[in-house]
Amino acid sequence: MAQRYSVVDVADLPTAWGTFKFVRHHLGARAFGLSQIDFPPDKVGSEHDERESRQEEVYLTLSGGGTLEIDGETIEMKPGRYVLVPPESKRRPAAGPNGMSFLVIGGVPGDVYEPWTPPDE
Numbered sequence: 848m849a850q851r852y853s854v855v856d857v858a859d860l861p862t863a864w865g866t867f868k869f870v871r872h873h874l875g876a877r878a879f880g881l882s883q884i885d886f887p888p889d890k891v892g893s894e895h896d897e898r899e900s901r902q903e904e905v906y907l908t909l910s911g912g913g914t915l916e917i918d919g920e921t922i923e924m925k926p927g928r929y930v931l932v933p934p935e936s937k938r939r940p941a942a943g944p945n946g947m948s949f950l951v952i953g954g955v956p957g958d959v960y961e962p963w964t965p966p967d968e
Contacts, residue, residue, distance in 0.1 A: 857883050866890070869965040870950075879960050880953035886913065886942035894939040897932075902953035902960075906930045906940070911947040915940050924949065 853874045860868040862885075871881040880902065886892070894916070897904060906915055908924040915922045916939040917932055924930070924940070924947060932938050940949065954960050 863965055867965075871962070872965050877960070877962050878954070880951070880963065882951050883909070883948065884940070884951060885948045886911075886940065886946055888942060888944050888946045890942045890946075892940040894937055896937050897934040897953065900953070900963075901934050901955045901958065903934055903956055904932050904938075905952045906932065907950045907952075909948040909950055911942060911945045913940065913942040913947040 855870065855873045857868055857870065860870065860873055860883075862868055866884050866886055868883040868885070870876075870883055871879070874881070884892075906924070907929050908926050910926060912923070912925045915924050915930055915932075916937075917930070918936050922930055940947070
């Protein structure tokens with residue numbers, strides 16, 4: 848019988864750009880994007896939107912804490928908090944003094960998600 852599932856342990860994944868672990872790519876998922884980002888203490892991410900990809904994103908803090916600035920408003924990020932951000936909104940994550948590990952799940956509302964191939968890790 849052919850295997851119908853895949854499993855990855857985030858500890859076994861390579862890290863790209865110093866903080867990203869491309870979980871979707873390593874699982875082989877095709878329906879949505881899925882990455883874990885591990886920020887060291889006090890790291891501030893780049894401000895960006897997802898207009899080009901048209902993806903809305905859900906952010907979930909896994910450990911630590913910090914903030915997610917969305918269109919100039921600051922949202923506290925803490926374990927168990929989910930935040931939905933539409934494609935056109937500017938967002939910038941920032942870790943607090945203990946760092947922040949967070950999950951980002953992206954998909955295109957009403958359309959098909961196009962898997963992206965990450966750079967060489």
